Amino acid sequence: MKILLIGGGGREHALARSIADSPLVTDLRIAPGNPGMEGLGTLIQIKADDYDALFDYAVNEAVDLVVIGPEAPLVAGLADRLQDAGIRAFGPSAAAAQLEGSKEFARDFCTRHNIPQPAFFAAQDKDSAYRHIDAMNGFCVVKADGLAAGKGVVVADTADEAKAAVDAMLGGQFGDASKTILIEERITGPEASLFALLDGGDALYMASAQDHKRAYDGDKGPNTGGMGAISPSPRLDDALIEQVMDQVVRPLARGMADEGIPYQGVLYVGLMLTATGPQVIEFNCRFGDPEAQVILPRLKTDIITAMLAATDGGLGHFDMRWDDANAVTVVMATKGYPGAYDKGSAINNSESDDPDCIIFHAGTARDEHGQLIATGGRVLAVTGMGDNAAIARQKAYEAVAKIDWPEGFYRSDIAADS
Incomplete structure (x- = not known):
């Protein structure tokens, strides 16, 4: 093919x-x-x-x-x-x-189909946004409705912080993507991600992962597109996986079909594992990044066969096989990310000779001399594989330490508590 x-x-x-x-x-x-x-x-x-x-x-x-x-x-x-x-x-x-393209659409869909999620309010003006923020005592999440490259979310501790996010977003921070914003209840608990394959009717569980969104160690700093991940998620056991499939993924597949917009492809479900059960933080309509780098190396089933089963409505009689190994991915980003950063810094020693380590390129190019340079915020994703999370983590960080890129930075605590 x-x-x-x-x-x-x-x-x-x-x-x-x-x-x-x-x-x-x-x-x-x-x-x-x-x-x-x-x-x-x-x-x-x-x-x-x-x-x-x-x-x-x-x-x-x-x-x-x-x-x-x-x-x-x-x-x-x-x-x-x-x-x-x-x-x-x-x-x-x-x-x-639209499940990813419009957070308001996704929240309204979940409401219609009784899919567990936090309380939310959509707003297009500051006054109504401020009222909802004050009603939550400032302890809330402010989100741009549309696509914002993983940066359109502010987890606020105070009303002032939330209102500043509202001012920025409604002021055009993300263009059309933040003409509408959502003020959401701030729920608490460990985060996890579940991936499923949908063919318009049937839904098949794929794999789980746990992402690390904050820029710096200890989950400090601004939200990013993701600074590292581990798969399988240490938070999702078999019982929780089945609960999410039963309460979220299958109702979603049925609901989309019933509404005349059948879903075919991979579905990423971002979850908060609250004291009352899993709730949906977000949906993505594609593989995550860096979750793809931590999940796909564990895939044993032929990926094209799986994709064809999804596009042709054949998942009802399909299964997927996964390596029992653990995988840990550490993202290397340009200093300054997710804010302003310089492009063009040289990267050396970016190859790995360890079969249990893969270095994925995310924001790289070659200059006129063939030198590998950084062109993005998140630049490399280094994935280690091992029989357990500790070994996989060690493999990843050993490879990261060998890469010569003074202008880069990374978190040192990815999967540290796994």
Whole structure:
């Protein structure tokens, strides 16, 4: 099969590695990819947000399956357009991708289908937002409604902090994505992520992970797109997994189908494990980042076969196999992230000769001399594998220590309590 993978980040590097291992794949094209993917397929210089060029390329090259990595093309309807042209696409329709594209839509959907979640209030003006903040004594979460690259969430301790977030977001901090904001009840408990595969009707559990969102050790600092992860999640045992499937994932699959917007693709469920049970923090309509880098190395089932089962409605008689090993991913980011940061710093010694360690590229490029440089906020994701979390963690940090990149930083406590 000829596969086109869209995206150029760490998630797509993890996908490319799994796709390249599939016996069904004869030709893998990656648009735009990054230097870490150079040996896995042919890099095509089309940006992931150039939807017309991506569509034309898939049609002209008679691609058999398009795997859409990032959320923005899905929310924009690229999967719909490809399907209408007779090209299989792995990823939900634009209507179904509203689960990530609009937090208000997702919250309203959960309300309609009795899916457990915190109390929430949508606002488009400061006065109503302030009233809800004061009613919660400032102890709340402020979210931009639309896509904000994982940065549109402020977990506030005080009313002043929450109101400052409201002012920034309604003032255009995230453009159209924050024209509407949500003020949510701040629930407490450990976080975990569950991934499932949906085919429009059936839902199949995939794997679990635990992300570390705050920028600095001890869960301090601003929220980021994710500074590391562990899989399986130490918080989700078999009973909790079945509870989430029964109370969240299956009702979601049924509800989306009943509302005429069947969901096909991977579903990421972000959870808070509260004292009264799991509640949904967020949905993502694609693999997480860095969760893909910690989950996909454990996958033993052929990923293309699984994707085809999802796109063709064949999950009812499908199962997935996973390695019993633990995986830990440590993200290396440019100093200053998630705020302003400089691009172009040189990275050396970024290869690993340990078979139990994988270095995924997330924000890298090569300069005119072939030197690997940092071009993003989150730049590398280093994944260690082991029989238990401690070994996997040790493998990851040993590899991180060997990378020569003075302008980078990372958390030293990823999976430390696992």
